[in-house]
Structures are given as structure tokens and as C-alpha cells.
Amino acid sequence: MKLSTALVTCVIILSGLTxxxxxxxxxxxxxxxxxxxxxIAQAAAGxxxxxxxxxxxxxxxxxxxxxxxxxxxxxxxxxxLTEETFxxxxxxxxxxxxxxxxxxxxxxxxxxxxxxxxxKGYIIRNNLIINSFFGIYxxxxxxxxxIGNTISGQATNEMxxxxxxxxxxxxxxxxxxxxxxxxxxxxxxxxxxHSTIHDNRSTGNIRYGLHYMFSNDDAYFCNTFDHNxxxxxxxxxxxITMTDNVFEYNWGRAAYGLLLKEINDADILRNxxxxxxxxxxxxxxxxxxxxxxxFSGNGWALQLSGGCDDNVFTRNNFLNNALDLxxxxxxxxxxxxxxxxxxxxxxxxxxxxxGDVPYRPVKLFSHILTLAPEAIVLLRSLFTDxxxxxxxxxxxxxxxxxLDNQPLxxxxxxx
Amino acid sequence: MLKIMRYTLSDLLRSxxxxxxxxxxxxxxxxxxxxxxxxxxxxxxxxxxxxxxxxLVAVMFGVMFFYNSREFTELLLAQPLRRTDIFFGQYLGxxxxxxxxxxxxxxxxxxxxxxxxxxxVWNFMVLIVxxxxxxxxxxxxxxxxxxxxxxxIRGFGLAILLWLFFAIIYDGIxxxxxxxxxxxxxxxxxxxxxxxxxxxxxxxxILLKLDISALMGYxxxxxxxxxxxxxxxxxxxxxxxxxxxxxxxxIRWRALRKDF
Amino acid sequence: MIDIQNLHKSYGxxxxxxxxxxxxxxxxxxxxxxxxxxxxxxTLIKSILGLVIPDQGDIRMDGQTIKGQWAYxxxxxxxxxxxxxxxxxxxxxxxxxxxxxxxxxxxxxxLIQLFGLGPHLQKRLGDLSGGTKQKVNxxxxxxxxxxxxxxxxxxxxxxxxxMIHLRELLQRARQxxxxxxxxxxxxxxxxxxxxxxxxxxxxxxxFRGTLVQLKTQYQEDNVERAIANIxxxxxxxxx
Numbered sequence: 001m002k003l004s005t006a007l008v009t010c011v012i013i014l015s016g017l018t019x020x021x022x023x024x025x026x027x028x029x030x031x032x033x034x035x036x037x038x039x040i041a042q043a044a045a046g047x048x049x050x051x052x053x054x055x056x057x058x059x060x061x062x063x064x065x066x067x068x069x070x071x072x073x074x075x076x077x078x079x080x081l082t083e084e085t086f087x088x089x090x091x092x093x094x095x096x097x098x099x100x101x102x103x104x105x106x107x108x109x110x111x112x113x114x115x116x117x118x119x120k121g122y123i124i125r126n127n128l129i130i131n132s133f134f135g136i137y138x139x140x141x142x143x144x145x146x147i148g149n150t151i152s153g154q155a156t157n158e159m160x161x162x163x164x165x166x167x168x169x170x171x172x173x174x175x176x177x178x179x180x181x182x183x184x185x186x187x188x189x190x191x192x193x194h195s196t197i198h199d200n201r202s203t204g205n206i207r208y209g210l211h212y213m214f215s216n217d218d219a220y221f222c223n224t225f226d227h228n229x230x231x232x233x234x235x236x237x238x239x240i241t242m243t244d245n246v247f248e249y250n251w252g253r254a255a256y257g258l259l260l261k262e263i264n265d266a267d268i269l270r271n272x273x274x275x276x277x278x279x280x281x282x283x284x285x286x287x288x289x290x291x292x293x294x295f296s297g298n299g300w301a302l303q304l305s306g307g308c309d310d311n312v313f314t315r316n317n318f319l320n321n322a323l324d325l326x327x328x329x330x331x332x333x334x335x336x337x338x339x340x341x342x343x344x345x346x347x348x349x350x351x352x353x354x355g356d357v358p359y360r361p362v363k364l365f366s367h368i369l370t371l372a373p374e375a376i377v378l379l380r381s382l383f384t385d386x387x388x389x390x391x392x393x394x395x396x397x398x399x400x401x402x403l404d405n406q407p408l409x410x411x412x413x414x415x
Numbered sequence: 416m417l418k419i420m421r422y423t424l425s426d427l428l429r430s431x432x433x434x435x436x437x438x439x440x441x442x443x444x445x446x447x448x449x450x451x452x453x454x455x456x457x458x459x460x461x462x463x464x465x466x467x468x469x470x471l472v473a474v475m476f477g478v479m480f481f482y483n484s485r486e487f488t489e490l491l492l493a494q495p496l497r498r499t500d501i502f503f504g505q506y507l508g509x510x511x512x513x514x515x516x517x518x519x520x521x522x523x524x525x526x527x528x529x530x531x532x533x534x535x536v537w538n539f540m541v542l543i544v545x546x547x548x549x550x551x552x553x554x555x556x557x558x559x560x561x562x563x564x565x566x567x568i569r570g571f572g573l574a575i576l577l578w579l580f581f582a583i584i585y586d587g588i589x590x591x592x593x594x595x596x597x598x599x600x601x602x603x604x605x606x607x608x609x610x611x612x613x614x615x616x617x618x619x620x621i622l623l624k625l626d627i628s629a630l631m632g633y634x635x636x637x638x639x640x641x642x643x644x645x646x647x648x649x650x651x652x653x654x655x656x657x658x659x660x661x662x663x664x665x666i667r668w669r670a671l672r673k674d675f
Numbered sequence: 676m677i678d679i680q681n682l683h684k685s686y687g688x689x690x691x692x693x694x695x696x697x698x699x700x701x702x703x704x705x706x707x708x709x710x711x712x713x714x715x716x717x718t719l720i721k722s723i724l725g726l727v728i729p730d731q732g733d734i735r736m737d738g739q740t741i742k743g744q745w746a747y748x749x750x751x752x753x754x755x756x757x758x759x760x761x762x763x764x765x766x767x768x769x770x771x772x773x774x775x776x777x778x779x780x781x782x783x784x785x786l787i788q789l790f791g792l793g794p795h796l797q798k799r800l801g802d803l804s805g806g807t808k809q810k811v812n813x814x815x816x817x818x819x820x821x822x823x824x825x826x827x828x829x830x831x832x833x834x835x836x837x838m839i840h841l842r843e844l845l846q847r848a849r850q851x852x853x854x855x856x857x858x859x860x861x862x863x864x865x866x867x868x869x870x871x872x873x874x875x876x877x878x879x880x881x882f883r884g885t886l887v888q889l890k891t892q893y894q895e896d897n898v899e900r901a902i903a904n905i906x907x908x909x910x911x912x913x914x
Contacts, residue, residue: 297455320456372593374605380459381618382467383586422772426761486759490815493724493753493825494777497745674686675726 027075028052036061036069036077043067045090051075051098059083059104065090066121071097074128079103079113085132088116088141096125103132110162112137113151120144128152134162135183142171146178153182155206163188164205167195176200185211186228189218198222208233208259209250212240221245230256231276240266248274257298260285267291270414273298279321282308291315294414300326304334314338317412318361322379325361327399328370336361336404340411348409359407362398364391419491419504420511427480427512436472436513440520448528454535455625458542461521462621465546466614467582470553473513474574477557480509482567489675502558502670503663510554514547521546541624545617548655552613553578555662562669581614589615606641610651613658620651676700676854677723677823682732684718684878691715692722693878695732702822702852705845707865709858709902710875716858717756719875720827723856724753736823749779754816756827758808762801766792766811769800773815783818789840790814805832813837817844824848826857830864842868862899872898874905881905 025032025039025047033039036058039049045065053073060083063069067090076099079085085103086095095114104111112134116122120143127149129135135151138144146165155161164180165187167173173195180186186202189195190213197220202209209225210232212218219241225231231247233256234240240263247257257276260266264286271293273279279298282288284307291312295301296319304311306329313335318324319342338354346355365384368375378384391398427433443464447457484505491501525531525539557574564570589608593601609615641647682695692715699706708716721727723734725741725748733740736747760769770783787793790810795803803811809832816826829841845868848855859865865872865886872889874882882889882905886898893901 320453320459368590368594372590372597372601374601375590375593377605377609377615377619378586378590379622380463381586381615382463383583383590385463386583387590418772418775422761422764422768422775425768426763429763484759484761486755486757487761489726490753490755490760491776492726493748493751493755494773495746495748496776672728674684674728675721 022046022048024048024050026050026052027056029054040064040067040069059085060087061085062087062089063093063095066092068094069096069098070094071099071127074099076101079132081105084111084113084115086114088114088119088122091119092121093119094123094125096123096127099128099130100132101130103129103134105133105160105162107133107160110134110137110166112162112166115139116141116144123147124149129164132162134166135164135180136166138165138167138170138173140169142173144170144173146173146175148177150179151181151183152179155183158184158206161206163211164202167192171195174198179203180209181205185209186225187211189213189215191215193217196220200224201226202231203227205229211235212237215240219243224248225250225257227251229254230259232257233259233261234263234266235259235261237263238265241269242266242271243269245271246274247271247276247279250276252277256281260288264288268293272296272414273301278303281305282311284308286310288312289314292412292414293317294319294412295324296320299323302326303328304331305329306331309333311335312337315408315412316340317414318342319411323363323366323369325402326366326369327362327402331399331401334402336402337406338408339404340408341404342411344407344409346407353409355407355409359404360392360395360398360402361404362402363388364397367397416497416500416504416507419496419501420507423505423508424512427508428515430512432476432479433512433516436476437516437520440517441523444521444524445527448524448530454530454533455538458535458538459625462542462618462625465517465521465542466549466618466621469513469517469546469549470582470614471578473510473550473553474557474560474578475571476513477509477554478561478567478570478574480505481558481561482570492675498670499667502562502666506555506558506663506666509558510551513550513554517546517550518543538621538624542621545621545655548659549613549617552655552658552662555659555666559662559665559669562666562673581612585612586615610654613655616651616655616658620648620655623648623651676702676737678735678738679719679723680733680735682719682722682734683730684715684722684727685730691718691878692729695719695875695878695880697873697880697883699854699856701870702854703849704870705849705855705857705868706871706873707857707859707869708873708875709865711906714875715878716875717827720825720856720858723825724748724751749777750821751823751825752816752819752821754812754824754826754829756831758805758812758832760800760808760811762799764800765798766796766800766803769811770814770818773818777819779819781818782820783814786814786818789844790837806834806837809833810837813841813844817848820851822853824853824855826855828859829857830859830861862897862902866898874902876905 025043027033027036027039036051036056040063043049048068051071053075055076057078059079077085079102081102082104085100100113103113113129113132114124115137118140122144124136124146125148129151131154136146151164161184163185164183167189169191171193175197176199178200180202181204183205184207186205186209188211192215195218199222201224203226205228207229209228212234214236216238221243224246226249228250231250250257255277257273258280260282262284266288268290269292273295275297277299279295279301281303283305286309288311292315294317298321301318301321301324303326309332311334314337317340341359344355344359346357348355364387447460451457556577560573561570609619677699679695679697682692684692710716718727722729741747774781792810795807871885873880889901890896893904895901
């Protein structure tokens with residue numbers, strides 16, 4: 001008892017000491033410090049640097065001690081397209097309230113507006129990052145928080161653009177409430193684990209809204225991905241949980257809501273896929289549960305390519321998609337049950353809410369498309385309707401192992 | 416020409432068949448709109464019906480009208496009138512009366528439901544314009560067929576065959592050829608085949624407006640380039656316009672040479 | 676006024692007219708074209724109207740060729756063989772239509788009264804009987820004051836009263852100095868009304884002359900018998 005009291009007292013005194021030692025420096029044109037660089041140099045660990053509104057033509061600002069840098073009224077830091085603006089080179093740095101523009105573009109060096117190198121405990125908050133190559137670049141840096149930033153690029157092609165948020169060999173990062181647009185990928189994660197991505201909006205990025213490579217045990221939820229080359233791509237990753245996201249208007253040539261490639265053991269729950277060229281494209285995915293998602297107004301709702309095994313699709317709504325399901329190659333052991341298919345025209349005599357005849361989500365026309373993709377010009381023609389109808393009456397070509405044996409009669413209310 | 420058109424129109428607008436056609440579209444559109452709240456879904460359903468029904472009704476009604484008015488046409492030909500004026504007048508009257516049924520039958524329910532203020536109005540307009548274009552094309556083709564065949568049975572048979580060909584057989588051959596030739600690059604071929612069939616062309620134009628261009632684009636760069644661009648849409652509309660002109664040109668050619 | 680020279684027409688292999696030369700210039704005269712079925716009567720009439728386009732030969736009206744022309748038809752009134760009209764128009768609308776299409780003074784009111792069409796004026800043409808439609812047909816043919824009248828089987832479907840009116844109309848037209856060309860199968864009608872006979876057989880004119888000439892040449896006092904004689908190939912007995 002005594003020992004613990006002493007300890008607590010000790011801690012209080014110690015923390016009091018550090019608090020009393022921490023000071024606040026201010027940067028402005030008439031302040032003692034007129035440059036951010038000077039203020040960082042003067043500041044001691046634990047200090048706060050307040051930067052007043054103004055235009056700071058500074059680059060290569062290396063924050064090498066645990067500081068809080070806070071912009072007041074969005075001071076502009078301009079890298080003049082040649083240099084990286086901020087580098088966080090110490091643990092426990094907070095960087096917030098800056099408008100960072102024109103950080104250097106260099107495809108060899110992957111320059112970024114804010115780079116975190118091998119550090120943890122950082123908070124990057126409420127910054128506006130405009131016209132940078134990479135926006136925020138995290139390498140070997142875990143246990144950080146990226147929140148409330150707006151990162152806008154002007155990327156026009158994949159080759160000459162960087163990602164808005166790029167994380168590499170990083171764990172336990174939280175990325176939330178950001179707006180990411182006009183980059184190659186909105187968020188790119190490679191070798192990132194135990195991280196959470198939520199409540200972001202990723203829009204108008206050339207490649208993907210969110211991109212996982214070789215990353216395991218992550219979750220993303222409540223994000224909106226729209227108007228990207230593809231909403232989200234998850235590749236070569238395990239145990240990713242995807243819930244309550246909106247994938248919409250990822251619409252164009254080779255555009256997907258969600259692209260899954262060589263992943264396994266994931267949960268895809270309560271997401272909404274609307275007006276995407278392809279809702280979800282699956283390649284080599286194993287043991288994935290798709291539950292309570294809604295697919296509406298997509299070109300293709302689902303495309304399953306070879307090597308998709310043991311996937312379970314239950315309680316999903318399929319509404320007004322040009323094609324609900326396209327299958328390429330041989331598949332094993334995928335289960336469709338209790339989904340609602342708007343095109344289902346069966347009956348329910350025992351009135352248990354489940355249709356009495358199975359639904360075949362793969363149309364003959366979908367099958368033909370896999371043989372001759374150009375046949376898409378015959379979409380919705382009378383001839384293909386007749387083909388589909390005859391196949392429905394007497395199935396010959398469509399796979400026998402893809403059936404919903406318990407199709408629901410009523411739309412599943414989500415939300 | 417305009418006088419003949421006006422009298423043909425005032426005759427046909429009172430004809431039983433045109434009234435039935437109009438009521439069909441009225442009932443259909445009303446029931447679709449009341450059953451489904453999703454207007455774009457209604458537009459797609461209507462598209463499927465218009466693409467099939469407009470050509471069918473136009474060819475059947477076209478040959479029927481021609482044969483029924485044959486004797487009166489002779490009387491008109493004996494009057495001091497140009498042959499082309501008589502036939503173009505009759506053709507326009509025929510096509511316009513069917514088009515009016517379509518426009519009113521589909522348009523009125525949209526008006527009642529107050530949908531002309533909604534964003535769907537452009538999709539609806541495209542649908543109507545294309546339905547009208549199909550009506551003109553196929554009533555013109557039917558008129559031409561009837562001009563070429565004095566035997567009614569043969570004329571009706573050919574009219575049905577014409578419809579069957581463009582609505583189904585053509586697409587069947589098209590699809591089969593795509594499958595057989597699948598090892599070759601087929602995009603240009605597929606585009607050309609689409610333009611050569613007015614029903615396919617009309618369908619693609621509506622689908623484009625319903626924003627399925629991306630879907631088309633997914634399969635190949637040519638589709639994307641052609642269908643995704645404004646120039647492509649204009650070209651497709653021009654092709655449709657050519658299809659409207661073609662029967663008119665053939666009617667003129669035949670009408671100037673035919674014996675009655 | 677109407678001058679037909681060397682007119683040929685064939686449908687496929689079937690030669691219907693083989694070199695017809697015919698001049699109709701005598702005003703105030705009714706010429707009857709006679710001949711068995713398929714002899715080319717209707718084709719000849721339709722050639723004059725421009726409905727049939729000849730393979731060879733020329734038709735001139737008032738010295739002008741009619742080939743490719745249409746305005747000359749202002750000078751012709753025509754009664755087609757079969758009376759069929761747009762079914763959903765009324766008689767009044769039909770007459771208004773014809774008057775609208777072909778301007779000029781008309782006396783349709785008198786003709787309507789003559790044929791007793793008054794009560795039918797507001798009926799749909801599709802609801803009229805064949806005889807009534809033929810009367811409407813006659814009204815259209817006679818309502819214009821044109822110098823040439825061409826009638827294809829004018830007597831078909833007419834009741835006796837209407838026949839009497841038709842005869843009156845033809846008499847009046849003759850008195851007005853018109854050129855009248857008609858085809859018919861009713862020989863008594865020819866005997867009574869025609870001034871001259873043009874007999875066609877297999878696309879050629881076998882006989883042309885007045886009724887008196889016909890009867891004297893074939894030594895019959897009745898047209899029907901005279902015609903039968905032509906058909907049997909008896910050569911005319913020259914007087």
C-alpha cells in the first residue's frame with residue numbers, strides 16, 4: 001500500500017516536472033521564430049510549436065524530437081515541387097492543421113508531403129495536403145493515427161502518380177475520417193497488420209480506393225469508395241474484415257467495386273455495392289463469408305474466377321444487376337443459400353419465405369460471355385432472353401454446382 | 416404530300432388497331448409505374464417491350480395498311496398528284512399514327528406520375544425517340560415490301576420474316592459467329608454487326624443512355640472508345656437516321672417504277 | 676386529244692398489250708372498250724392514267740407525252756373498278772379530301788342529291804354497302820368538269836335507279852362535248868350508250884368502229900352477237 005502510494009506520488013511529481021518544463025513556441029512573420037525550421041530547432045522534446053497562418057516556403061522539415069506542431073488557420077507549407085515537406089523522425093509527434101502543398105514529385109525517391117520513418121505514436125490530424133506525389137508515407141511505423149486529413153492530388157495516369165496514404169511494414173495504425181482523392185490509390189497498404197481503416201471517403205483515384213497487399217488481420221468499415229478505378233482491391237492477404245462499406249460508381253472500363261485476389265478467411269458483411277461495372281471480382285479466394293450485402297444496379301454483381309473455393313454467400317440481395325453472376329473456370333464447394341434474387345421467378349407454396357425451386361444465378365448468356373466477351377453487345381436482346389429462358393427450363397450448359405437451393409422470396413432489409 | 420399525310424393520319428388515328436396499340440402502351444406503362452417505384456427499372460422494362468413490339472406492330476400494320484388501301488391508292492394515283500407525294504404521304508401518315516400511339520401511350524403515364532421533372536426524363540426521351548425511329552424504319556420496310564409484292568399472303572409472310580430476322584435470327588447468327596470466331600479480334604466486327612441491325616442499334620443506344628457503356632467497355636477498348644464517346648453516340652444516332660432514310664429511298668425507287 | 680402510239684406492256688412473260696394505236700379525239704363521243712377477261716382493257720385504261728408504265732410506245736395528251744407527268748390528270752376524271760376508301764373517314768371527309776387534293780370547281784352537291792347520298796354523308800366509309808360506295812365513287816368521278824372521263828366498269832353494283840342516273844350523267848357529258856372512255860361487260864349498256872366500240876383481243880385492237888359499223892360488218896342487229904362473231908374469228912362480211 002505504501003509502496004504504491006509512493007509510486008503514484010513519484011509519477012505525479014515526475015509528470016508535473018515534465019509539464020512545467022514543456023513550453024509553447026509560436027511561428028509567424030513577426031514572431032521570434034519566423035520559420036518552422038527554426039522553431040523545431042529551438043524546441044525541446046515535448047514542446048508545442050504553434051504556426052500562425054501564413055505562407056512558409058520550406059521543405060525538408062525533419063521533426064526529430066517528440067513535438068506537437070499545430071497550424072492555426074491553416075498555414076501554408078509549400079514544397080515547391082522539389083522537396084519532401086515534413087519528415088517525422090521521432091516517436092510521439094503530432095502534426096496537425098497544416099495546408100501542405102506542392103511537395104516534391106519524384107518517381108525514384110517516392111517523395112511525400114509527410115513521411116514517417118520507423119517511428120510510432122504519431123498523430124497526423126486535420127491537414128490539407130494538396131498536389132503532392134505521395135500524401136502521407138508510413139514506413140516501418142506502427143501505433144499511429146491518421147485522422148481527418150484531406151489529401152487531393154491531380155493524378156492523370158497510374159505511372160506518374162503516388163498514393164494518398166501509403167503504409168509499408170506497419171502495424172496497429174488507425175486511418176479514419178480522411179478524404180482521399182485524385183491519387184493512384186487512396187490508401188495503399190503493404191505488409192500492414194492489425195490496422196483499422198474506417199469512415200474514410202476515397203473517391204476519384206486512378207487505381208484503387210483502398211489497396212491491400214500482403215497484409216493480414218486488418219479491418220475496414222464504414223468507408224465510402226466511389227468513382228475509383230476499383231473501389232477496393234485486397235490481394236495476397238489473410239483475415240481481412242470488410243463491413244458496412246459503400247462501393248458505388250466505380251464505373252468504367254475494368255472497374256470493380258471490390259477486387260479480391262488470392263485471399264482467404266475474410267468476412268464481407270453488410271456492404272452495399274451499387275452501380276459498379278463489376279460488384280466483386282474474385283480470383284483464387286478461399287473460405288470467405290459474404291453475408292447481408294446488397295448488390296444493385298451493377299453490370300456484373302459477382303464474377304468468380306478459377307480457384308475460388310469454399311466461399312459462402314448468404315442473405316445477400318441481388319437487385320437489377322445486368323448479370324448477377326459470371327463464372328470462369330472450375331469452382332468447388334461454394335455455397336449460395338438464402339439470398340434474395342430479384343430475377344427469381346419461383347414460387348413458395350408452403351409459405352415459409354423460401355422459394356420451392358432452386359435459383360440458378362448463372363445465365364447461359366453469362367456463360368457465353370466467358371467464351372466470347374464481345375457478345376456483350378447482345379445484352380438484353382430478345383435472342384439472349386430466349387436463350388436464357390430455354391436454359392432455365394432445361395439446363396445444359398450452366399454449372400450444376402452453383403445453385404441457390406433456398407432462395408428467399410422477399411428482399412432482406414438491410415440498414 | 417402533307418395533305419395525303421394528314422388524311423391518312425386522320426383515317427388511321429381512328430382505326431381500331433391504332434386505338435388498341437395506344438391502350439396497350441397506356442395500360443402497360445401505368446401498371447409498370449404503379450408496380451415499381453424504380454423509374455430506371457421501368458425504363459428498362461419498357462425498352463425490352465418497345466424493341467420487340469414497335470418493329471412487329473409497324474411491319475404488320477404497315478403491310479395491312481398498304482393492302483387495305485390499295486384500291487384507294489389507285490384512285491389517288493389517277494388524280495393530278497405526284498406518285499412520290501402519295502406514297503410518302505401515306506407512309507408518313509402510317510408511321511406518325513403508330514408513333515403517336517407510342518408517344519401518348521408511354522408519355523401520358525409519365526406525365527401523370529409527374530416524372531418529367533425527374534432525372535429519368537432524358538432516358539425516357541431517348542427511349543421514345545428510339546421507339547419512334549424503329550416505328551419509322553419498320554413501317555417503311557413493310558411499305559416497301561408491300562410495294563414489291565402484290566400477293567398479300569406473300570407480303571404478310573415476308574413482313575413476319577423480316578421482323579423475325581431482325582428481332583431474333585440475326586442475333587442468333589451474330590452470337591454464333593462470335594462464338595465460332597472467338598479466337599480472332601472481334602470488336603470491330605461486333606460493332607459493325609450491331610450497326611447493321613436497326614433493332615440492335617436501337618438497343619445499344621438505349622443501353623448507352625442507361626449508362627451501360629462501361630459494361631460494354633469492359634470487354635474491349637474499341638467498344639469503350641466507340642460507345643463511351645460523344646462522337647460514338649452521334650455516329651450511332653446517324654446510323655439509325657440512315658436506317659430511317661433507307662426504306663424511304665427504296666419506297667421512292669419502287670414507287671416510281673411500279674404498275675398498279 | 677388522247678393519242679396512243681404503238682403501246683406495249685408485258686408483265687413478266689405475259690404480254691398484255693401488243694402495239695396498241697388508238698386516237699381518241701372526237702369530242703362528245705362515248706367509246707366503249709370491250710374484250711374478254713385478260714384482253715388488256717384495264718391495262719390500257721391504267722396506261723392512259725399513268726398507273727401502268729408502258730414498256731414501249733407513247734401516250735400523248737393534247738400533244739404532250741404523259742411519261743413521268745402528273746399535271747395532265749387535271750383533265751381526266753376516273754372511275755376505278757373497285758370502290759374502296761379509307762374505312763374510318765366519313766363520306767363528307769372523303770369528298771373534302773379529294774377536293775383538297777384536286778382543286779377546282781365541283782358540283783358534288785347536285786350529284787349527292789341525284790344519288791340520294793344525303794343520309795349517308797356522316798357515315799364511316801367502312802360501314803357503307805358496296806352499292807353505296809359505288810355511288811360515292813361515281814360522285815367523285817363526275818364532280819369535276821374535266822374534258823376526259825374514264826370509267827372502268829361503271830355499272831357494277833348499281834341498283835336500277837342509280838343506273839338511270841348514270842345514263843343521264845353520261846348523256847349530259849356527251850352533250851357537253853367530253854371524251855368518254857369506258858369499259859364494261861354489259862352489252863346492252865354498250866348498245867344503248869356507246870357511240871363507238873374498241874374491241875381488244877390478246878392485247879391488240881381487233882375492231883374499232885361505230886356501233887352501226889360493228890353491226891353491219893358482222894351482220895347482226897345486236898352488239899352481243901356481233902362480239903361473239905369476232906370471238907369466233909369470223910371475218911367481217913364486207914358490205
